[in-house]
Amino acid sequence: MSTEDAEVDAVVVGAGFSGLYMLVRLRELGLRAVVVERGDDVGGTWYWNRYPGARCDIESLDYCYSFSPDLLREWVWSERYATQPEILRYLNHVADRFDLRRDIRFSTRVEAARFDEQNSTWTVSMSDGTSLRARFCVMAVGNLSEPKRPDIPGFTSFAGETYHTALWPREGVDFTGKRVGVIGTGSSGIQAIPRIAEQAEALFVFQRTPNYSMPARNTPLEPGYVADVVAGYEGRRRMARESDAGVPFPAAQQATFEVSDEERERRYEEGWARGGINSLSYAFNDFFTDEEANQAAQEFARRKISEIVRDPETAASLSPAHHIGTKRTCVDTDYFQTYNRDNVTLVDLRKQPIEAITEGGIRTRDRDYSLDCLVFAVGFDAMTGALRAIDITGCGGRTLTEAWEEGPRTYLGLAVAGFPNMFLVTGPGSPGVLSNMVVSIEQHVDWIADCLRHLQEHGLDRIEATEAGQDAWVAYVNGLADATLYPEAASWYVGANIPGKPRVFMPYVNGCGNYRRECDEVARNDYQGFTLTTADRVGTSA
Numbered sequence: 265m266s267t268e269d270a271e272v273d274a275v276v277v278g279a280g281f282s283g284l285y286m287l288v289r290l291r292e293l294g295l296r297a298v299v300v301e302r303g304d305d306v307g308g309t310w311y312w313n314r315y316p317g318a319r320c321d322i323e324s325l326d327y328c329y330s331f332s333p334d335l336l337r338e339w340v341w342s343e344r345y346a347t348q349p350e351i352l353r354y355l356n357h358v359a360d361r362f363d364l365r366r367d368i369r370f371s372t373r374v375e376a377a378r379f380d381e382q383n384s385t386w387t388v389s390m391s392d393g394t395s396l397r398a399r400f401c402v403m404a405v406g407n408l409s410e411p412k413r414p415d416i417p418g419f420t421s422f423a424g425e426t427y428h429t430a431l432w433p434r435e436g437v438d439f440t441g442k443r444v445g446v447i448g449t450g451s452s453g454i455q456a457i458p459r460i461a462e463q464a465e466a467l468f469v470f471q472r473t474p475n476y477s478m479p480a481r482n483t484p485l486e487p488g489y490v491a492d493v494v495a496g497y498e499g500r501r502r503m504a505r506e507s508d509a510g511v512p513f514p515a516a517q518q519a520t521f522e523v524s525d526e527e528r529e530r531r532y533e534e535g536w537a538r539g540g541i542n543s544l545s546y547a548f549n550d551f552f553t554d555e556e557a558n559q560a561a562q563e564f565a566r567r568k569i570s571e572i573v574r575d576p577e578t579a580a581s582l583s584p585a586h587h588i589g590t591k592r593t594c595v596d597t598d599y600f601q602t603y604n605r606d607n608v609t610l611v612d613l614r615k616q617p618i619e620a621i622t623e624g625g626i627r628t629r630d631r632d633y634s635l636d637c638l639v640f641a642v643g644f645d646a647m648t649g650a651l652r653a654i655d656i657t658g659c660g661g662r663t664l665t666e667a668w669e670e671g672p673r674t675y676l677g678l679a680v681a682g683f684p685n686m687f688l689v690t691g692p693g694s695p696g697v698l699s700n701m702v703v704s705i706e707q708h709v710d711w712i713a714d715c716l717r718h719l720q721e722h723g724l725d726r727i728e729a730t731e732a733g734q735d736a737w738v739a740y741v742n743g744l745a746d747a748t749l750y751p752e753a754a755s756w757y758v759g760a761n762i763p764g765k766p767r768v769f770m771p772y773v774n775g776c777g778n779y780r781r782e783c784d785e786v787a788r789n790d791y792q793g794f795t796l797t798t799a800d801r802v803g804t805s806a
């Protein structure tokens with residue numbers, strides 16, 4: 265039961281990178297906006313994921329906002345890849361510096377959002393029993409914000425301590441003297457495992473699918489170096505915006521087999537020595553599209569694993585077989601080296617699957633592992649999970665869950681037909697998750713803000729993606745993906761990590777730069793593919 269029905273111009277759900285910047289832009293437009301956040305503070309990803317070893321995998325100097333030159337100058341990143349506490353401090357600084365907190369409702373979950381067709385407004389209902397009415401609703405809920413519940417029999421019977429990397433206790437965890445089990449070897453597990461191994465008496469890593477991981481080559485940043493980068497930042501960021509992955513590195517011009525074997529090896533080695541997520545993917549331009557080219561990079565990565573890991577059987581178990589890059593490539597500090605420690609054991613679940621979690625630990629087909637603590641690094645219901653967790657009802661009483669029964673359908677990853685005045689930030693159908701997400705977030709938020717300005721200037725108050733525009737976009741995005749190796753992997757990009765989730769490849773693969781141009785063109789063409797109206801429905805642009 266609603267105890268309040270306050271009216272604002274816009275409700276933003278989520279106070280991570282997306283929601284904070286959206287609030288800045290909405291205020292600039294003179295709109296009254298409220299951000300609703302279920303956590304008790306800002307930060308989003310960086311508020312929740314406090315596991316040991318958590319850092320960005322895009323360089324700090326690029327994984328940050330660019331909208332404020334003053335902010336850029338003030339904040340001095342201390343490491344090439346900032347730790348979670350440093351990124352969280354940064355987002356708190358942003359919230360304070362732009363005085364954002366006064367418009368954020370913390371510790372409040374948005375439970376439902378219903379579109380009223382008569383008034384073209386959204387009613388947003390919250391966990392505290394109140395509701396807000398707003399013309400516009402911006403879903404800044406995150407792509408990786410709905411933690412996956414471990415789907416293992418006996419999960420609740422374990423008597424020891426359990427942790428999920430995405431719900432890590434604020435006060436931290438001391439594993440000293442403990443027998444610890446980690447389930448999951450995606451980016452979260454791969455970052456946490458080396459740090460937990462340094463503390464635990466014994467660490468057992470339960471691995472179902474091995475992953476590729478590139479060395480981070482993390483290093484402190486000299487303040488002088490940071491100042492130099494910031495001085496030339498506009499060019500650096502422009503390059504990132506126009507690139508495929510939102511990073512300021514030139515795209516490779518040559519294909520893998522256009523060069524000699526020696527030259528190919530030299531480029532891979534150069535990438536490996538430089539480190540970072542694009543160590544191998546930026547060496548040649550056919551990495552994601554040509555099976556043999558991808559195979560060559562895979563072989564290089566597997567050889568590196570076998571050179572680092574001393575035990576050949578463990579090295580073989582750690583060697584991935586999928587096309588490299590088709591699951592998010594991990595970035596690590598000493599991940600493979602960790603398996604050379606005496607206190608670390610890799611349990612290959614392809615050889616001995618888990619039968620159950622028991623009171624005392626984990627039972628696999630071959631033996632019982634007795635454990636004091638269990639860490640679930642099992643990931644997220646990615647891209648659609650947080651949206652579907654909200655009961656969203658659009659035109660004609662149709663819910664988003666119904667509209668997306670066979671997988672998400674959007675226009676530009678920004679809007680959904682049948683859900684007027686609702687915007688998604690880096691939604692499915694956009695390149696967000698394949699990129700430096702802050703670059704994509706800024707682009708989306710800017711596009712949404714410019715769109716709202718356009719509506720204001722033209723006396724319009726309702727915008728809706730057309731079914732035809734959305735159908736064409738979905739077909740286009742699918743066609744792009746089908747020309748690459750991406751859809752073949754059982755990744756969270758296709759929803760394969762959640763039992764029963766429709767298998768649809770969700771991101772746009774044609775790069776941030778191309779996508780930005782396409783979004784800008786839509787806006788320039790009077791928001792082609794959208795219908796723009798006033799409350800009494802005039803001024804259509806189909």
Ligand code: FAD
Nearest residue numbers: 278280281282302308309320321322373374405406409701
């Ligand atoms: P989020 O940061 O996820 O924020 C969404 C917020 O919405 C959350 O605080 C959540 O509590 C809130 N919310 C959701 N639903 C509701 C609701 N119903 N009611 C109220 N509040 C709600 N990307 C990169 O580009 N580079 C990286 O190095 C990188 N590292 C990452 C490391 C980890 C551990 C993870 C999990 C992700 C990482 N990502 C990275 C992706 C990262 O999610 C994005 O870069 C970025 O932080 C997303 O910001 P956001 O504001 O869109 O979403």
Ligand code: NAP
Nearest residue numbers: 319320321415448449450451452453472473592641642643
């Ligand atoms: P993830 O990539 O989905 O990895 C989850 C892991 O858990 C996988 O190894 C998966 O194995 C395993 N798993 C899930 N259910 C299991 C089960 N029932 N039994 C055994 N194993 C199970 O999740 P994540 O590691 O949290 O990363 C998600 C995304 O967040 C990343 O891809 C990245 O985009 C982002 N992220 C980035 C960083 C960073 O470096 N900055 C850090 C963390 C996260 P299968 O593969 O076999 O399913």
